[in-house]
Amino acid sequence: MVPPKLSGKEFETALMDAAKRHEAEGALTMGRYGVQAMHLGKDKVITVPSLPDFEGVLATGRQFIIEAKAVAGSSLPLKSDHFRGRQYAHLAKRSEFGASCWLAIHFSARRLVNSIQPAMTLAVPVDRSMPFWQAYETGETATLHRDTAHQIGSVIPWRIPKGCRKPLPDLVALLWPESRRIELQTLTLSHD
Numbered sequence: 001m002v003p004p005k006l007s008g009k010e011f012e013t014a015l016m017d018a019a020k021r022h023e024a025e026g027a028l029t030m031g032r033y034g035v036q037a038m039h040l041g042k043d044k045v046i047t048v049p050s051l052p053d054f055e056g057v058l059a060t061g062r063q064f065i066i067e068a069k070a071v072a073g074s075s076l077p078l079k080s081d082h083f084r085g086r087q088y089a090h091l092a093k094r095s096e097f098g099a100s101c102w103l104a105i106h107f108s109a110r111r112l113v114n115s116i117q118p119a120m121t122l123a124v125p126v127d128r129s130m131p132f133w134q135a136y137e138t139g140e141t142a143t144l145h146r147d148t149a150h151q152i153g154s155v156i157p158w159r160i161p162k163g164c165r166k167p168l169p170d171l172v173a174l175l176w177p178e179s180r181r182i183e184l185q186t187l188t189l190s191h192d
Contacts (some may be wrong), residue, residue, distance in 0.1 A: 001158045001167045002119045005108040011070040012053060015104070015161075018168040019056065027172045027179065030056030030065075042184040052087050055106040064100040064175050065091055066123075072108045072119075077148075091126035092133065100175060104156060106165050107146050116147070123174050124153035 006014065019030035033051040040046060052067035067087050069076055076083065082106040083103070091101040102123040109119040125146065127133060132152055156174050158167040172179055 001160070002121060003106075003158070004119045006070045006106050008068070008070045011104075011106045012068050014023075014168055015066070015068055015171070017069065017095075018096055018161075018171050019054075021164070021168065023153070026059055027176065028058045030054050030055055030064075030066075030171070031141075050084065050087065051057070051090050051119065057099075058176050060099060060176065061097070063094070064102070065094055066102045066104050067091060067126075068104045070106045071146075072110075073112070074107075074144040075145040076105055077143050078136060088126065088136070092128050095127045096126075102174070103143070103144070104169075105149055107149075120146075120148045120150070121156040121158065121169055122153045123156050124149050 003010075003014075016030070016032070019028065022028045023030070032054055037047045039043050052065050054068065055063065055065040056065075057063050066085070069083070078088075091103070095101040103126055104121065104123045106121045107117070107119060110117040124132075128137070130152065132141065132144075132148065139176070154174055157170045159170050160167050
């Protein structure tokens with residue numbers, strides 16, 4: 001059910017589509033951080049490096065922030081335009097104050113010489129107390145490999161919501177997993 005390949009824009013659209021459905025369910029609300037610019041006179045405008053892609057609030061009141069990336073290769077470069085310092089700094093700072101902060105990555109399916117890597121969508125928590133992010137801050141690591149993301153992150157499942165024709169990422173399963181467990185228990189009890 002996971003899309004085999006997505007562009008960055010397609011992944012962001014899928015996340016927003018999922019958020020709209022989750023909002024209708026009463027689980028969360030999410031929006032985009034806007035593009036920022038500064039006016040320096042009559043006709044001079046300078047854009048400011050962007051913040052992460054999305055921010056929102058769960059029905060529990062907890063804030064979450066997500067930076068979304070789509071990767072065709074085996075790793076995401078972190079020391080380039082792919083993951084800007086301002087985005088990381090914002091995620092790390094908000095995490096220190098209790099927000100749930102994530103780097104969500106859709107890794108496209110890849111055919112290798114001796115194997116096939118299926119598409120998968122992973123979310124890596126951004127928290128300065130994690131050894132991976134400590135290594136990032138000291139410059140010891142500059143990329144996030146698919147295997148590492150799988151080890152330190154969580155899989156974002158895709159599902160086809162009721163009344164929808166295409167699969168969407170299940171943000172509730174990532175951000176509020178206990179609500180999914182309660183939902184499943186309720187369904188199981190109602191069928192008994």
